[in-house]
Amino acid sequence: MLNERKKKILQLIIEDYISTAEPVGSRTIARKYDLGLSPATIRNEMSDLELLGYLEQPHTSAGRVPSAQAYRFYVDSLIEPGTLTDNDRALINGWYSERRRSIEEIFQSTAKILSRMTQNVSMVLANRDVSARFRYLKFLPLDEHKAILCIVTDDGNVDNCVVEIPLGMRFEELDYIAGRISRLLEGRELAGITEDLLSAIHTNVADDKLLFTSLVRSIRRMSRKNQEQSSFSWWYQAAFEPAGISRCRKKVKKSSGYSGRGAGCP
DNA sequence: CATTCCTGTTGGGACTTACA
């Protein structure tokens, strides 16, 4: 636990480093900010902060730079949350009162609002849900021989494919099968739907081979898609939209490498 | 034009001193 003096020194170092992008030394802190402490005292506190992991030193005689732990502490404990003006509140309420269709749109809107309010580049970052779960499946009739098989997961993804309706099977029966399979698989992680489980469904519920093959193929496709998305561990949306300046948005999915899409930004 | 050397500046560590 940091005492008040350490907190104050850490705060000044972080703010100085943010504004200058240069390592901050004890003498700089003593001279620029009236703390009533000598550089030697500040140096001792900085040494403690370095031991505690809040500061790092690029090389022996350079000043100190804040660590990731220091930034976390700064955001959580050192800065005072500002108060929203009525205009800001109205802007936010206006954006979110509109019904949006996807998570992506919500991210875009959030980044835009942040950018407009702060007049800075904003970035919205979220962890992807790595384990989508089966929600339900449904058959939608196309004609008397074909139907669309739709599988829905709890993260809102939908996969579909056209299936042949087995000869002599009525749509009501298809609907009944969909209900039974949905109940059996509901809440299960896609990755956890095993061959054994699918075989049991094949035997007990959907004994038609073609129908079963389509079902398995669709579940596997969704599971694969989910795993691919999960490999992109973070998703973020950046925006730069100060009033009166041309817009520039960029969306990037980040993984171990780099991939991006979007337009407008060099 | 690239490299080397010199000098000034900045900052940290170690040690000593002053004081409550």
Place this chain on the structure above:
DNA sequence: TGTAAGTCCCAACAGGAATG
């Protein structure tokens, strides 16, 4: 005795002058 402050010395770096 612990803490704060002062001082000395050394290291790293930047910038300018000298040199090949």
